[in-house]
Amino acid sequence: MSQLHNTIERSFRRPARSARAAVDMRDRHGGRRMSAGITIAAAVLVLAQLLHLVSFASAFPAGRDPWPAWAALGGILAAGVVCRLITPVMPGWVYLALFTALAVPVGLDVVATWGLLHLGVTPTAAPAAATVLMPVTTLRGRRIPIAVASSIGGVIALLSLAQLPGAGAHVVEGLAIAVWAVLPVVVSAVAVVGFRRLVGRELDLSLVQSTVATPRSAVGMRASEELARLDFDAESLLEDVGSGRLPIPLPADSALRAGQLAAKLRVRLIEGRTDTWLRHAVTESAYLSRRVTVDDPDGVAGLLSPTQRDGLLLALWLLAGERRPRHSSAVAVVVRVRTDALDHDDSVAVLAIEIEVSGVARRHLDPAMWDALGNVGGHEVVSGSESILIELVCPVDPNAPAVASAPRRPNEGKMNA
Known part of the structure; x- marks a missing residue:
């Protein structure tokens, strides 16, 4: 199932209606x-x-x-x-x-x-x-x-x-x-x-900024488009059975089709438990999907507050959007999200987020990226010649309700590098 999920992620294309909206906005604005x-x-x-x-x-x-x-x-x-x-x-x-x-x-x-x-x-x-x-x-x-x-x-x-x-x-x-x-x-x-x-x-x-306002576990554009297709296929199959167009037991080809639909639905239900806003934001972005990899097996990125989500998304955007000379290696970003065992009780937990950036030196990064990370949590930086490791410590509320609305992006912040 994980292999099928990875195949779906790699083959994702922005839904046609979203692509048309982007083109219309580009023409009009x-x-x-x-x-x-x-x-x-x-x-x-x-x-x-x-x-x-x-x-x-x-x-x-x-x-x-x-x-x-x-x-x-x-x-x-x-x-x-x-x-x-x-x-x-x-x-x-x-x-x-x-x-x-x-x-x-x-x-x-x-x-x-x-x-x-x-x-x-x-x-x-x-x-x-x-x-x-x-x-x-x-x-x-x-x-x-x-x-x-x-x-x-x-x-x-x-x-x-x-x-x-x-x-x-x-x-x-x-x-x-x-x-x-x-x-x-x-x-x-x-x-x-x-x-x-x-x-x-x-x-x-x-377009991907909408993921900041999603609940802890929710579907994005990719999942919603797939679920819509699965729902239509399942309804068509049930309608054929109910109207008598398909006999019971099902023919071999129809049974195979029903089995495939059930497998895809199980994959969606399983991955929905850990498929957070961060994975949606990366997968559904035409820019982040090519350079950013998310490693969040427990789906704990959903615990981040709206302000923290917005800051992390903006930081990843600035990192992945860094222009490099043609002869240089491409920028690659790996985000690892873990639950820190320290300072954890019923009301406060600490997330440890590691952002590993390769293909770019620290001096070439946009200063606004550090301001954005300051809204996520305290961070330490380990710099190399062509790589950077950013370790974030993010206090979160494990009992926080589902996010209802996206915050405004903060314009001010202190550099904490």
Whole structure:
């Protein structure tokens, strides 16, 4: 049964409704504002290129007209806005068509400005076409917009270098325009990636924070989803028997199905005795589950008060979320919870919690982690070069009632390291 339980823990995925909620929150709380800000920044950069063109438009010789390129770019932008208004979620082929259409203003602009770099005339519609890809990084990922912008910037750079004999020092202006075409898209992509990572971590923490308010032994999202499936399967089987669709005794396949349901229910009943909030919080978190291991065979972590739970969860979050260089080993955290035999009576007990952290040095830890541990209990630290052992002594009330509500996270605390 323990092997089946470990298999279930490793294969856990956040329920679909929770995943959808996380995505909706990411889109509604801050995501749209970032998208709007990037769009405004792109519009300002496009306008700057247009003003740049106006400043040297008189230098174009007869027969060279840069305005068709801008007209083509304006048509593409208008088509993109209309498609976006019609359907908020545009299919991939629409984006592919818009990306391909950008070759028109880029080509017209390159033809209109070719051989004029010695006069200070540089492409304007081409870098503007690359700049309009900035909002796309918030909608369709970052790789394709960066690749398209890099292609446009590469074309501008090659054409500028090809005019080196006649343009002289003006080649620097052409290369600067090539960088202009690529850099804003790269910056916006980096900002979007960082924003999504930050929001994803905070949403995950908010979702698992609900475990702080659970009773001493309770089921989490993983168990509740499994119990719902088991309940549905059991009801379906009983309904088939009651309606006469299945004879008594049961056929071999139905009997096997009933036996499997009974085994899974027994596993859930047995593990429910020691499956505490701490195990739920670690298992159900997309971040903690990869780095944190809980060793609590007696399920005594449920004795911690709401304040202690909140502090321990925040400390584990800060430990597991420590960013490490790529060449370094990953951070691994092992939490061992035991009942200390000392200072134990009917009203007060002491929990001994050991947090073993490997893959990170003490000097790299977030100071807020020590503040969080201060709300759990007194602690001592044994430091190594790449490992830390934190020993916590936590007074608890063994007769405390079930937790009813989660506390607010404390903002102040003393460092006790």
